[in-house]
Amino acid sequence: MNTMLGKKIKQTQMFLSDGKRIPVSKVEISGNTVVGIRTKEKNSHNAILLGFGQDKRASKSIIGQVKGANLKIAPRFFREVIVEEASMPALGEIINATIAFKPGDMVSVSGVTKGKGFAGVVKRHHFKGGSKTHGASDRTRAPGSIGSTTSPGRVWKNVRMGGHMGDEQVTATNLAVYTADTAKNLLLIEGAVPGAKNSLVIIRKSNKGS
Numbered sequence: 001m002n003t004m005l006g007k008k009i010k011q012t013q014m015f016l017s018d019g020k021r022i023p024v025s026k027v028e029i030s031g032n033t034v035v036g037i038r039t040k041e042k043n044s045h046n047a048i049l050l051g052f053g054q055d056k057r058a059s060k061s062i063i064g065q066v067k068g069a070n071l072k073i074a075p076r077f078f079r080e081v082i083v084e085e086a087s088m089p090a091l092g093e094i095i096n097a098t099i100a101f102k103p104g105d106m107v108s109v110s111g112v113t114k115g116k117g118f119a120g121v122v123k124r125h126h127f128k129g130g131s132k133t134h135g136a137s138d139r140t141r142a143p144g145s146i147g148s149t150t151s152p153g154r155v156w157k158n159v160r161m162g163g164h165m166g167d168e169q170v171t172a173t174n175l176a177v178y179t180a181d182t183a184k185n186l187l188l189i190e191g192a193v194p195g196a197k198n199s200l201v202i203i204r205k206s207n208k209g210s
Contacts, residue, residue, distance in 0.1 A: 001089070001100040002205040003081040004029050005052035006187065008111065008195045014178065014188060024178060025193040027109075027201060030185035032095040035069045035078070040085070047082045048089060051075025052200070068092075077200050097180045097187060101205065105177045110202045111195030115167030125160045170194040174206065 006029040014024050036049030051066065053076030062074045069092040089095065101107065121127040121143045130139040143162065146155050172193055179188040187203070195201055 001081070001083060001087060001095060003050075003079075004032050004095060004097075004100045004203050005050055005077055005079055006201050006203055007053070008193060008197060008199050008201050009186075010197055011192055022178075023191055024188045025109075025191065027187045027189055027193065027203065028185060029097055029187060029203070031075075033069060033071065033075065034089050034091055034093045034095070035066045035071065035075060037088070037091055038080070045082050046085050046088060047080050050079050050081050050095070052077045052079075079202065096182055097185050098182050101177050101180050101187060101203070103177055103180060106206045107175055107177055107189065108171050108173045108204045108206050109175060109189060109193040110169060110171040110204070111193060111199055113166045113168055113170050113194045114196050116165035118162065119165035120162040121160060124162060124165045127160075 058074035
């Protein structure tokens with residue numbers, strides 16, 4: 001197992017043995033359940049279908065899909081995870097924190113960032129802004145010129161302008177796992193991970209760690 005689903009609880013801090021304070025993100029990964037198995041005979045790889053969370057208003061099709069795993073409540077999220085044939089878990093098995101991760105592992109965490117709505121160029125792209133004097137008092141947060149005169153006589157693609165900010169899939173890479181709590185199924189991961197509180201994140205092991 002090198003991938004698990006989790007719920008971002010909050011960002012906090014912890015102290016190392018030498019007294020150094022570091023920022024960490026607390027991620028809950030309890031309830032990762034194997035709800036389906038894909039074998040290499042019918043697919044190009046061995047994989048499992050992981051279910052996470054609880055969906056009390058699941059549709060009949062979803063309920064039927066998880067019947068084989070003997071689940072009383074259908075998961076809210078589903079993701080396919082590629083696994084080695086030797087480490088293939090059983091249908092209905094619950095994956096805990098220490099099966100996939102241990103302190104010292106380096107991981108990548110993917111999630112959907114907080115939506116900020118429509119934002120201008122100063123907030124979205126960190127533009128400095130214009131002058132407040134010489135008759136330009138209303139241009140302080142304007143983007144400025146976006147054209148390039150008569151050649152090519154149009155606005156280039158991907159010009160930095162105001163628009164929808166946030167609410168996009170982002171992956172934070174090379175983060176260290178500091179604590180893997182088996183009893184509470186919690187991970188303390190270095191730094192900030194994308195997403196709002198209680199949002200879904202996908203944790204992938206990037207290498208064997210230290």
